[in-house]
Amino acid sequence: MSFDAILGQPTAVATLRRAIERGQAHHAYRFEGPEGVGKAACALAFAQALVCHDPVNKGCGRCRGCELTRTISEEAPHVPLHPDVVFVGRGIYPPNLIGRTTPEATGISVQQIRRLILARSGFSPHEGRALCFIIHDAHELTISAANALLKTLEEPPPKTHFVLLTSQPGQLIDTIRSRTLAVRFAPLADALVQQIAGVPAEIARLAQGSVSAALELADAETHQRRQAFVDRALEAIDAPDLATAIGFANQKAEGRDELKRQLEYLAHALSAQAIAQLDHSPGLSERQARQHQTVLKALAGVEHNAQPALLLEAMIAELRSA
Numbered sequence: 001m002s003f004d005a006i007l008g009q010p011t012a013v014a015t016l017r018r019a020i021e022r023g024q025a026h027h028a029y030r031f032e033g034p035e036g037v038g039k040a041a042c043a044l045a046f047a048q049a050l051v052c053h054d055p056v057n058k059g060c061g062r063c064r065g066c067e068l069t070r071t072i073s074e075e076a077p078h079v080p081l082h083p084d085v086v087f088v089g090r091g092i093y094p095p096n097l098i099g100r101t102t103p104e105a106t107g108i109s110v111q112q113i114r115r116l117i118l119a120r121s122g123f124s125p126h127e128g129r130a131l132c133f134i135i136h137d138a139h140e141l142t143i144s145a146a147n148a149l150l151k152t153l154e155e156p157p158p159k160t161h162f163v164l165l166t167s168q169p170g171q172l173i174d175t176i177r178s179r180t181l182a183v184r185f186a187p188l189a190d191a192l193v194q195q196i197a198g199v200p201a202e203i204a205r206l207a208q209g210s211v212s213a214a215l216e217l218a219d220a221e222t223h224q225r226r227q228a229f230v231d232r233a234l235e236a237i238d239a240p241d242l243a244t245a246i247g248f249a250n251q252k253a254e255g256r257d258e259l260k261r262q263l264e265y266l267a268h269a270l271s272a273q274a275i276a277q278l279d280h281s282p283g284l285s286e287r288q289a290r291q292h293q294t295v296l297k298a299l300a301g302v303e304h305n306a307q308p309a310l311l312l313e314a315m316i317a318e319l320r321s322a
């Protein structure tokens, strides 16, 4: 994965490329941006450029360093074959490999930081060029893991680099943020999502600039389930009696994350309808726009609401009176 293969992130790529070319790669970057926009791929391209054997065309794609970096082991843990490109992330490694007896349920454990980073960073890179740690979903670092990392993050040994990937930078503790240099990744253009994920335009539009979201949406079953939710919601809004609305609110819950996705579908359906009606029926369009706002409000409430059924009931009542 060379920088050339990273699409739609010209600013981030230019920043990193320039740093590499000048031999001024920072020792600790923080890649911030939504899921599925190329942060991990870019981190790998950066690591590849660091360990590449070609002194001029760094990240040449042909040398042994490049090859080992972009080859991800087929067996678990799925990490680069290059010994100096080290993945860190919750659940990547089996517990026994990082000195634990239980899986990392809540976050990246302090044991993983000790075993993978601290035990390793005092030594020169195996291949001599650079040692690069890529920390996936760095906001999942537990407090003890983050604290264990601070000193090394601030003053790593020579030729040692860190890339912290996060879609939720606000959840990183301040001391980690202040020791890392931010590189921002934007949502991708719909056309690019469509191209990379190989999905229809309709799905790319729903994915909000994320390739991983598009792939998930493209899953036919998921799409059908969410569309059925939208159909039932629209039915409940227009039903003459309240029974349909209550039935809708009491449907089988499928978990908070799925409920969020379903509400996003509904919000999108309403906004698409509002736009479609704008010319023919401004009154209806206005109502649908208000309904769209109501769904967005419910969506924001999902995180803090213990009772999805109550949330849905209140939402449908508001949608009916909108």
Ligand SMILES: [Zn+2]
Residues within 6 Å of the ligand: 051, 052, 053, 054, 058, 059, 060, 061, 062, 063, 064, 065, 066, 067
């Ligand atoms: Zn190379």
